[in-house]
Every structure is written in structure tokens, then in C-alpha cells.
Amino acid sequence: PSTSLLVDSMVKKGLFDRKENPRDRRSLCIRLSEEGESRFQLLYNGMKKRLDSLFGILSDQDQEDFCRIVDTLYTHVYTK
Template identity: 35%
Template sequence: MLKEKFNQYSFVLDRTARRVKQFAQSAFVENGIDLTVDQWSVIKTLYEHEDLTHKDLADLCGKDQPTMTRIIDLLIKKGSVQRVEHPTDRRSLHIQLTEVGKDQAKNLAPLVKEFRMQAWENLTDEDFEHFSRILNTIYNNLDKKKI
């Protein structure tokens, strides 16, 4: 493989990831949605799973725990979620959607799905397969355990 050619991949990856996020955030603002993209992903995840702890949530959302703590703090301020005692483990907390949060999840999901799709214009199902395969291979190649 030619090292020169491949050396720039992180630039492409980085700027695309940032634009995807930025685009979604703009769409949120335009639609009057008072959430960040990351806050939304937490609400969505909570809507799809029951009784998650901070740690579960962090794993499912691909965030680290300190970040998750802060996102949840913000979501509590906005009234979308609440912390509840874990029934058997006093170290843990369950995070639950409030009624507000459930409404958000229900109402916003189709909208978000809609503008997310704009990224895939001019691309095929096959491209999506390549995309997923290649990015996941990179992700696994750089697994921390292997360092």
C-alpha cells in the first residue's frame, strides 16, 4: 500500500463526521428543537431500551461515562429524563424518560430520520455496505486492547 495516499484518511473522516453532526444540529435549530444531537441520541436510546444505567447508556451511545453524566445533567435540566435508584445496586442509577422525553422521542424520530437521509443522495445500498464494513474494520483495527 502506498503510505502517502492513505495518510490523509483521517482528515476526510474527521471533516465528514463533523459536517454530519453540524448538519443535523442546524436542522434541529431550524425546526425549533432545543436539543443537541448527542442529547437526542440519548433520548432515542432510552426510548428503545428500558432500565438503562449510566454505563449501559454510555456504551450504547458510544460515549464515555463522564460525558454521559454531563449530557444527562443537561437533559434533567430540560426535563426530558430523570435518575432513579437501582433496585439492587446502590452504585448504579437507572435513567428514565419523563413524559416530556417520551413525547420528544415519539415526535422527533421521523423528522430526524428524514433529514439524516439527505446524506445518502447519489449513493447506493452497496455503498452503504462498503461504508459500514470499512469503518467498522478501521474501528476494530484500532481496538485499544491491541495496542
């Protein structure tokens, strides 16, 4: 039920398009609308710019070390 409410909200805001599934009438196909895609690109580009700026202060070695540490932590958390 909560997923349906979230999807309904996003459809009403024009961020998702919802269509009948041609292979199964009991389900629906949901995708980003043009507006949703546009907003996603704006958010993505803004985050990328901020991260590039943040990581730009680190040396190449520091960036590699950071990525290695994050990978190690991720593996530890999600393999249990």
C-alpha cells in the same frame, strides 16, 4: 459530581425522571421522561430522514462499501 450535575439539569428540564431504587436506597433509577422520550423521537426521526436523504444518492454497492469501511475503521480504533 459532574454526572450528578448533568442529571440534575436534565431532571430540571423535564427530560429525565429520577426515582429511588427500590432494591438499594443508596442509588437512584433514572429514565427518560415522557417529554424526554418525545424529544428523543423528534431528534431520531430528523436524523434518520437526513441520513436516508444523504445515503439515497449512493448506489447499493456504495452503501455496502461505506458500511464495510466504517466497520473496519471502528474495529481498528476500538480493538487496541
